[in-house]
Amino acid sequence: MTGATPGVPPSSGGAEEDFGTFPPGGVRTGMGFDAHRFADSGSDRPCALACLQWPGVGLEGDSDGDVVAHAVVDAVLSAALIGDIGSLVGVGKGSLGSGASGSDILRRCVDAVSSRGLRIESVSAVIIGNRPKVGPRRVEAQTAMSQAVGCPVSLTATTTDAMGFTGRGEGVAAMATAVVRDMR
Ligand SMILES: [Zn+2]
Numbered sequence: 001m002t003g004a005t006p007g008v009p010p011s012s013g014g015a016e017e018d019f020g021t022f023p024p025g026g027v028r029t030g031m032g033f034d035a036h037r038f039a040d041s042g043s044d045r046p047c048a049l050a051c052l053q054w055p056g057v058g059l060e061g062d063s064d065g066d067v068v069a070h071a072v073v074d075a076v077l078s079a080a081l082i083g084d085i086g087s088l089v090g091v092g093k094g095s096l097g098s099g100a101s102g103s104d105i106l107r108r109c110v111d112a113v114s115s116r117g118l119r120i121e122s123v124s125a126v127i128i129g130n131r132p133k134v135g136p137r138r139v140e141a142q143t144a145m146s147q148a149v150g151c152p153v154s155l156t157a158t159t160t161d162a163m164g165f166t167g168r169g170e171g172v173a174a175m176a177t178a179v180v181r182d183m184r
Contacts, residue, residue, distance in 0.1 A: 029177060032078060119181050
């Protein structure tokens with residue numbers, strides 16, 4: 001897209017957009033992706049991931065950098081045909097998302113969906129990165145995410161066999177899918 005600002009999703013900007021109409025009584029799936037880089041080593045930035053705090057240096061971003069929460073928000077909003085995280089909370093300092101936690105943004109997302117008579121039925125997400133080690137706290141993370149979203153959330157985690165930016169330990173990525181149903 002021409003004229004796009006680096007780092008700003010092309011669909012963001014707050015303009016009214018036509019994403020189509022949710023099929024009455026229907027079900028839609030959506031998918032989301034996000035990635036953030038780690039803050040410099042030595043930074044005291046806390047590590048927020050999947051609505052939990054983890055040991056070690058955190059992920060950069062105007063928000064708390066919770067890539068799992070952000071990918072889930074995009075998946076849910078995509079399924080619901082109501083835009084993406086940029087159109088929900090804006091981008092950059094001074095936006096609604098600035099300083100917001102992953103669960104803050106998820107709550108806002110759930111409100112946006114339920115106010116349209118839609119319900120989030122299920123969410124799955126995968127965390128891609130070398131650290132933090134998710135396995136020992138996977139169930140705890142699923143519980144925290146499920147409470148934030150209000151439906152069962154399943155979480156998996158993987159590395160990329162030392163390939164790419166996550167494999168080099170430069171950051172963490174997440175992908176998510178969501179299923180949304182029209183309850184009107
Ligand atoms: Zn993000």
